[in-house]
Amino acid sequence: MKTDLQAIASCFALEGAIESIDSLGEGFINDTFLIRTGAGTPDYILQRKNKEVFPDVPAMMENIRKVTEHIRRRVMEEGGDPQREAMTVIPTRDGALCHRDPQGEYWAVSIFIDDTISYNKADSPELARKGGEGIGRFQSQLADFDEPLAETIKGFHDIRHRFVQWDEALARDAAHRKAALAEEIGWIEERRTEMLDFWHLVEEGVIPARVTHNDTKINNILFDREGRVLCVIDLDTVMRSTSLNDFGDAIRSYCNTGDEDDRDLARVGMSIEMFRAYTEGYLSQRAAQLLSVETDHLAFAARYITYEQVLRFLMDYIDGDKYYKTKYAEHNLVRTHAQYRLLQSIEEQYPEMCRIVAETAAKYRH
Incomplete structure (x- = not known):
């Protein structure tokens, strides 16, 4: 599986060399992985998108591209940091928003926003x-x-x-x-x-x-x-x-x-x-x-x-x-x-x- 993930990740326009790919979280719908690269380059989120739940993954990714680009523009207008205050979709080396592997599964990559906090439950x-x-x-x-x-x-x-x-x-x-x-x-x-x-x-x-x-x-x-x-x-x-x-x-x-x-x-x-x-x-x-x-x-x-x-x-x-x-x-x-x-x-x-x-x-x- 690791070799497959390396091959899939290599299809995307990543900066830096891939150092490791590890499972991240326990999603109910998508399988999610964290791609670590070298110092000075971003880390990335790699996801296998569930085509049973989302029958048109390319259209879904086009939605995400449109929305995140709009948010990035708004963040920049407000003087914020678009790298941290908006998701960034990374295309494949061919310019597509997702990669389809030989088994017909769809994969997508975004930049990992580090040094953040998330919560599983709102308890206050x-x-x-x-x-x-x-x-x-x-x-x-x-x-x-x-x-x-x-x-x-x-x-x-x-x-x-x-x-x-x-x-x-x-x-x-x-x-x-x-x-x-x-x-x-x-x-x-x-x-x-x-x-x-x-x-x-x-x-x-x-x-x-x-x-x-x-x-x-x-x-x-x-x-x-x-x-x-x-x-x-x-x-x-x-x-x-x-x-x-x-x-x-x-x-x-x-x-x-x-x-x-x-x-x-x-x-x-x-x-x-x-x-x-x-x-x-x-x-x-x-x-x-x-x-x-x-x-x-x-x-x-x-x-x-x-x-x-x-x-x-x-x-x-x-x-x-x-x-x-x-x-x-x-x-x-x-x-x-x-x-x-x-x-x-x-x-x-x-x-x-x-x-x-x-x-x-x-x-x-x-």
């Missing part, structure tokens, strides 16, 4: 605020981006698309589990109309499409040693959608007091303190750019994204656990119940969430 309001600031800054840097972007994952966060899949899964009942799930199916159906009403605003352009990251967990943000946001990484899912999706997905991730698959539902809920902190960070960067219809639906986005996840876990359980990796037979059902408890907690605190958003947006618009 201060860190939640910085996470919101990071995603808000990323969206703000791309607010004037007007180039077309490919849809790297079809129907991502499109609840109308999810309902088509849901209805088909119910009709199939592939694992013969539907009969025992009347209550859980009811959770989905009783909220169907309000979720479609929200998505209709997106489809009609009332809520505008903007450049979104679509994977806003905190470990996709790099910080410097002083704790300041440097840049957002892992841009495979960058495409156009509503900014609200990024906000809602972050709240689902940052603010859950339990685990995504927690068996103890008493532990699961939404921390309003963490919500307030993330909202403060996010709107400090974005309030002046968002339309009032966007800020009016910001809190609802947390309900929307969490609901979508309840639907997807339950749908996969009904379908026989074909999409998500499971550790035991009821894993997807446990995930469904835990996410539903989070959704209930969000719904219970929704008026307070709306008040926090309105007050914070007003503060940063003036």
Whole structure:
């Protein structure tokens, strides 16, 4: 494998000699490696891109090139350091953005940004605020981006698309589990109309499409040693959608007091303190750019994204656990119940969430 990695890395326009290539992290989707070179030249990130998840890797890489070049220009205009405050894609020696090996696998390289800090979990309001600031800054840097972007994952966060899949899964009942799930199916159906009403605003352009990251967990943000946001990484899912999706997905991730698959539902809920902190960070960067219809639906986005996840876990359980990796037979059902408890907690605190958003947006618009 090492020889293969050396050969693959050598296809890219790297500076310096390759000294070592080692596995980096435990990604769920891509395989990631760190390329070390000699003193005075950059180190690099080498990734095998998952073509099952991303069926058009070259188009995805073109998205990343466009977005990162735009961010680099913005950073330079602001007097920052584009080498550290933006990802840099390294082309192949032939000028392509990715390399396809003899087995048909796609590989891509970017510069490794050293001397940084990253976190696997936002475990304090201060860190939640910085996470919101990071995603808000990323969206703000791309607010004037007007180039077309490919849809790297079809129907991502499109609840109308999810309902088509849901209805088909119910009709199939592939694992013969539907009969025992009347209550859980009811959770989905009783909220169907309000979720479609929200998505209709997106489809009609009332809520505008903007450049979104679509994977806003905190470990996709790099910080410097002083704790300041440097840049957002892992841009495979960058495409156009509503900014609200990024906000809602972050709240689902940052603010859950339990685990995504927690068996103890008493532990699961939404921390309003963490919500307030993330909202403060996010709107400090974005309030002046968002339309009032966007800020009016910001809190609802947390309900929307969490609901979508309840639907997807339950749908996969009904379908026989074909999409998500499971550790035991009821894993997807446990995930469904835990996410539903989070959704209930969000719904219970929704008026307070709306008040926090309105007050914070007003503060940063003036």
